[in-house]
Structure formats: structure tokens, C-alpha cells
Amino acid sequence: MPVVKAVTCPVCGSLCDDIELTIENGRIVKVKNGCAMCEAKFLGYCGEHRVLKPMIRKNGELVKTTLKEAVRRAAEILAEANYPVLYGWSNTSCEAISVGIELAEEVGGVIDNTSVVCHGPSILSIQDVGIPSCTLGQIRHRADLIVYWGSNPWSAHPRHIERYTAFSEGRFEKSAWRSYVNKVKALVGRKKIQSAIKRLFFKKPVPVPPPVSEYKPYPSITKEGRKLIVIDVRRTKSAEIADYFVQVEPNKDYELLQAFRALIRDQELEVDKVAGVPVEYLEEVADAMVSCDFGALFFGLGLTMSSGKLRNIDAALSLVRDLNMRTKFVIMPMRGHFNVTGANTVFTWQTGYPYAVDFSLGYPRYNPGETSVVDVLLRKESDAALIVASDPVSNFPRKAAEHLVENPLIVIDPHMNVTAQMADVLIPSAFVGIEASGTAYRMDHVPIPLKKVVNPPRGILPDEEILRRILAEVRRIKKKMGEAA
Amino acid sequence: MEEKPKLKVTLLTGRTIEQGAGKERGKSSKEYVESVSVCYIDPEDMKKLGVKDGTNIQVSTAFGSVVVKAKKSLRAPHPGVVFIPYGLWANVVVDPETHGIGMPSFKGIPATVEPAPDKPVLGLEELLKTVFRKG
Numbered sequence: 346m347p348v349v350k351a352v353t354c355p356v357c358g359s360l361c362d363d364i365e366l367t368i369e370n371g372r373i374v375k376v377k378n379g380c381a382m383c384e385a386k387f388l389g390y391c392g393e394h395r396v397l398k399p400m401i402r403k404n405g406e407l408v409k410t411t412l413k414e415a416v417r418r419a420a421e422i423l424a425e426a427n428y429p430v431l432y433g434w435s436n437t438s439c440e441a442i443s444v445g446i447e448l449a450e451e452v453g454g455v456i457d458n459t460s461v462v463c464h465g466p467s468i469l470s471i472q473d474v475g476i477p478s479c480t481l482g483q484i485r486h487r488a489d490l491i492v493y494w495g496s497n498p499w500s501a502h503p504r505h506i507e508r509y510t511a512f513s514e515g516r517f518e519k520s521a522w523r524s525y526v527n528k529v530k531a532l533v534g535r536k537k538i539q540s541a542i543k544r545l546f547f548k549k550p551v552p553v554p555p556p557v558s559e560y561k562p563y564p565s566i567t568k569e570g571r572k573l574i575v576i577d578v579r580r581t582k583s584a585e586i587a588d589y590f591v592q593v594e595p596n597k598d599y600e601l602l603q604a605f606r607a608l609i610r611d612q613e614l615e616v617d618k619v620a621g622v623p624v625e626y627l628e629e630v631a632d633a634m635v636s637c638d639f640g641a642l643f644f645g646l647g648l649t650m651s652s653g654k655l656r657n658i659d660a661a662l663s664l665v666r667d668l669n670m671r672t673k674f675v676i677m678p679m680r681g682h683f684n685v686t687g688a689n690t691v692f693t694w695q696t697g698y699p700y701a702v703d704f705s706l707g708y709p710r711y712n713p714g715e716t717s718v719v720d721v722l723l724r725k726e727s728d729a730a731l732i733v734a735s736d737p738v739s740n741f742p743r744k745a746a747e748h749l750v751e752n753p754l755i756v757i758d759p760h761m762n763v764t765a766q767m768a769d770v771l772i773p774s775a776f777v778g779i780e781a782s783g784t785a786y787r788m789d790h791v792p793i794p795l796k797k798v799v800n801p802p803r804g805i806l807p808d809e810e811i812l813r814r815i816l817a818e819v820r821r822i823k824k825k826m827g828e829a830a
Numbered sequence: 831m832e833e834k835p836k837l838k839v840t841l842l843t844g845r846t847i848e849q850g851a852g853k854e855r856g857k858s859s860k861e862y863v864e865s866v867s868v869c870y871i872d873p874e875d876m877k878k879l880g881v882k883d884g885t886n887i888q889v890s891t892a893f894g895s896v897v898v899k900a901k902k903s904l905r906a907p908h909p910g911v912v913f914i915p916y917g918l919w920a921n922v923v924v925d926p927e928t929h930g931i932g933m934p935s936f937k938g939i940p941a942t943v944e945p946a947p948d949k950p951v952l953g954l955e956e957l958l959k960t961v962f963r964k965g
């Protein structure tokens with residue numbers, strides 16, 4: 346059975362490029378090295394939820410049609426619209442995104458990518474403050490302190506810790522696996538001792554646990570080598586393996602960031618607690634930050650989505666700037682979709698702006714809050730939509746999704762997702778990274794090739810080709826309209 | 831009739847590994863739907879509400895209300911904070927306000943939870959039909 350090595354995983358922004366796939370009769374039967382999400386994608390891509398035929402809504406029902414007809418209908422909708430939105434793009438290749446932007450310009454629409462609902466605020470803040478960053482490779486080899494703030498890599502980027510940070514074996518920094526195992530053993534031992542004590546003295550009343558509101562930092566074991574700090578509102582799985590876990594109250598990250606900034610500048614805090622965390626504990630964590638040789642702060646949607654949004658990122662970037670006065674520190678957003686960084690990059694090459702680009706005046710305009718897709722939908726301004734490789738009906742707040750489904754809706758996606766069920770024109774596409782090749786950008790802006798490992802089902806084209814055909818058809822319709830006028 | 835207990839909480843939404851693997855399997859798959867139509871609650875809060883693991887509860891915010899299954903949080907203690915994984919059920923109740931920067935408020939939304947053992951958790955199709963009247 347052929348085994349394809351060094352395949353890139355097209356799921357999350359970590360873009361692990363060491364996946365090994367076993368192929369049998371043109372199907373993937375075994376996945377090596379991948380995490381649960383990776384396996385689910387490579388093994389399930391051709392399951393029952395796959396769309397195999399283009400469809401068009403007639404009398405309220407989706408009915409099968411030909412590709413030619415679906416492309417023509419999609420082009421008509423876009424050519425006739427005054428203010429269409431073209432949204433998605435983070436789960437497809439840079440090559441497809443590039444054609445999408447051409448199409449947006451041609452139809453005078455708003456083009457936006459999913460970063461608007463993930464790291465949009467980070468981008469705004471980076472434009473204001475700047476960002477000291479580096480590649481994940483450098484972090485793997487050199488970082489001796491890792492901070493995850495408002496992100497839960499264990500669930501969202503399952504192999505990030507193992508491949509790039511605390512548990513990776515770098516040239517100059519060793520993996521922290523062993524000390525983690527020791528720590529778990531010690532904790533289990535502690536629990537055993539506690540339950541043995543309980544059993545021995547079970548006649549005595551069991552001690553009442555302290556009220557839950559009382560802050561209890563996770564027991565940490567001081568150790569040599571790489572250290573891991575997790576700051577989050579919940580004790581996530583990632584928090585459990587950390588050396589320091591700081592449990593911040595919801596919507597209070599900004600205060601906590603500013604408190605850290607003060608501590609790092611050797612200022613005294615005249616309160617006992619900040620954001621629910623005792624200052625003493627914060628001092629300990631701040632000490633760990635200052636005394637590292639190379640620190641890396643990864644931040645997630647816990648910062649961008651809660652109160653303060655981009656101002657939280659301002660504070661995080663400023664914290665890293667302050668830390669750079671004392672030691673070496675870098676910062677990086679944890680990007681979710683596998684090519685959301687690529688979407689930002691290609692948007693910027695072609696239009697000058699990373700997302701939320703409006704072509705309605707004939708030239709690119711960028712004003713998030715006005716030209717961003719959720720705002721356009723909330724103001725009920727769009728009159729058609731093209732969704733590529735994304736599922737906004739299930740990812741947007743209800744109010745925004747409501748307007749989206751009222752408009753004529755074109756969906757290009759391999760799967761029957763929630764948005765696809767609402768489509769008026771549905772064109773199935775090949776999975777990029779499985780059935781089509783292309784380029785994607787990892788979260789540290791390193792471009793990585795995606796492989797084609799199997800053939801797509803008969804008659805199914807990659808996003809790039811479908812978009813090219815729609816673009817050609819739009820141009821033909823517009824030419825005809827121009828001649829008629 | 832006895833007044834049903836209600837709890838004022840802060841609602842968070844986010845990822846879980848089940849949601850992540852479920853979405854790759856397919857949005858109408860049982861695994862996916864089951865992974866996102868739940869609400870993780872602190873065990874102490876569950877006691878206050880008088881609900882058990884798997885009881886249906888209603889989560890309401892200023893933007894809507896949805897019935898999901900209560901689940902005991904393994905990530906406790908986080909009293910007063912509940913968690914629904916990203917997905918259609920969460921998005922019925924999140925705050926669409928973007929504060930002029932394009933990003934809705936998906937985390938830290940004031941909400942109330944109450945037991946709703948008699949109300950069903952809607953499946954994907956039913957939820958789409960009731961929310962969007964299409965599909």
C-alpha cells in the first residue's frame with residue numbers, strides 16, 4: 346500500500362507537515378502523526394456529508410443540476426447584485442483566494458475573510474502598535490518560557506505544544522515532557538495520599554472544601570528547563586499541564602495585562618487582587634517572565650473576543666515590548682483555520698489590506714466596523730453573498746446570519762454544512778490539501794505547500810477552478826450588459 | 831407552583847476538541863451536533879439549579895434563548911461562568927455587537943440559565959427552520 350510522507354495537515358494554523366497517509370484503492374485508510382481533528386478530516390473527508398453534485402434551489406428545495414448551470418446562475422446573481430459580500434477564504438488555498446479577490450473587484454463587492462471573527466482585532470492592534478515576532482522553528486529551538494493567554498492549544502491546536510513549544514525537543518532547549526509526567530505522577534500521588542487519609546479517618550467529618558470563589562493557583566512544581574504559563578478564564582486541559590496557571594475573571598484580561606506591565610517595570614500594586622488573582626501570585630509569574638532568556642507569548646480568542654477586544658491586544662503587545670527591555674520576548678496570535686494567515690497575506694498583496702475590503706467604489710477601501718462582513722449584514726446592506734470554504738450561518742451571531750440567508754446565497758464547499766443547507770446555488774469543491782494542491786501560510790507566516798494525495802470524486806473541481814469559471818462568466822455577462830446598454 | 835431556580839451567569843463560547851473533530855467529520859454528523867448543543871456548568875452551580883448531567887436547560891441572553899443539555903464541567907471551579915462550544919446553538923444567544931471593529935462579542939455575555947426538562951433540544955434541521963425559516 347502506498348504511503349505518502351510529509352503531508353501537510355489542512356485543519357488548523359499549526360499546519361503540521363509531518364503527516365503520513367496510507368492510501369488504498371484511491372482512499373486514505375490510515376493517518377499517522379495527526380491529532381484527532383487531523384484524523385477526522387483525512388478519514389472522514391469523503392463521508393456521507395460530502396456534496397457530489399451542484400445544486401440549485403427551486404421552489405424552496407435544493408435540486409441537482411449541472412456544473413455549467415450552477416456556475417451560470419452564480420455568475421448571474423453576482424453580476425446583478427449591487428453590493429454582494431464574498432466571504433470565507435481561510436480554508437482554501439492562496440491561489441483560490443487570489444481569484445476570489447479578482448472576482449470581488451469585478452462585481453464591486455465586499456470581500457472579507459474569517460479573521461474578521463477571530464484575529465481581526467489583533468490585526469488592527471498590530472497595525473497600531475507593531476509586533477515583535479519570529480518563526481515557530483526559532484521558538485522550538487530557543488524559547489525557555491512559553492505563555493498561552495486566552496487560548497487552549499490542547500483543544501484548538503492539539504499538536505502545537507508538542508511540535509513547537511514546551512514539549513518539543515529543540516536544539517538548545519529540551520522537551521519538558523519528562524517533568525510534566527513527573528508532575529502528573531506527583532499530583533496523582535498527592536491525591537492518593539489525600540484519599541488514603543480520608544479513608545483512614547473516615548469517621549471524622551470530611552473537611553468542607555473552601556468556597557469555590559477563593560482563588561487557588563494550580564500546584565506548580567519548580568523545575569529546570571522550559572516553563573509553561575497558561576492564563577485563561579477556565580482551567581482548560583492546557584492549564585493542567587502548565588507550571589503556572591493564572592485564572593483571570595471573564596472580561597478582565599486588560600486589567601491583568603496592565604498589572605503585569607506594572608510589575609515588570611518594578612512598580613508596586615496597591616491592591617490585593619487583580620482580575621480575581623492575588624498580586625503575590627502575579628509577582629511570582631512576572632518574575633518567571635522576566636528571568637527567562639527567550640520567552641514567547643501566544644494569544645488566542647480569549648483576548649480578541651472578550652471585552653476590550655483590540656485594546657486587549659494593544660496591552661499584550663505592549664507587555665511584550667516592556668519585557669523586551671529586560672529580556673528577549675516574542676508574541677504570536679494562535680491562528681485557527683489552516684490558511685487564515687494566507688488569506689490575510691494574499692488580501693494584503695492584492696488590495697493593500699488584510700481583510701474587510703470594499704470594492705463598491707471601484708478601488709479598495711478598508712474600514713473594519715463599516716466594511717467588515719458582520720457589520721454589513723447587521724445593517725442589512727448586502728443583496729447577495731458568495732461563501733467559499735466557510736460556514737458563517739453556524740459561526741455568525743444569529744442577527745447577522747439572518748440577513749445572510751435572506752439574500753441569494755451561493756456556497757462553494759465540499760461538505761453539506763449549515764450554510765450549504767441554506768444555499769440557493771451550491772457548488773461542491775475538492776478538498777485542498779487532500780484532493781488538490783496549493784499553498785497555505787502557517788500562523789508564523791511561513792508558506793507551506795499542500796499536497797494532492799488522492800483524486801477528487803468525478804466532476805468535482807478545486808475552488809480555484811470553480812472561481813475562475815464564475816469570474817469568466819461574470820465578465821461575459823457584464824460585457825453583454827455593456828453592449829446592450 | 832414552585833418557582834424554578836434561575837441563575838445569572840457569564841456565558842463563554844469557545845472550542846472543544848470534540849467540536850473540532852466533529853466539524854471535520856461533517857456539520858450534520860451526530861458527533862458534531864452532540865458536541866455543540868451542550869452547556870458546561872460548574873458542579874456547584876448545577877446543584878443550585880437542581881439539574882443533573884444531561885438535563886435540558888434554557889440559556890437566555892438579551893439576544894435570544896436556546897435549549898441545550900447541561901454538562902458537568904471538568905474544568906471547574908468557575909462559578910457563575912457557563913461555556914457553550916462554538917456552533918449554531920451558541921450563536922443563537924451571543925452578542926452581535928461589533929463595537930465598530932467587525933468582531934462580535936462571542937465571550938463574556940451576561941446570561942441566565944434555568945432548568946428546562948420539558949423543552950426539547952432542537953436538532954440541526956429544526957433549529958434552522960425555527961431560526962431562519964429556510965432550509
Ligand code: SF4
Pocket residue numbers: 354355356357358359360361378379380381382383502503504505
Ligand atoms: S495540530 Fe492542527 S495542523 Fe497539526 S495535526 Fe492537529 S489539526 Fe492538523
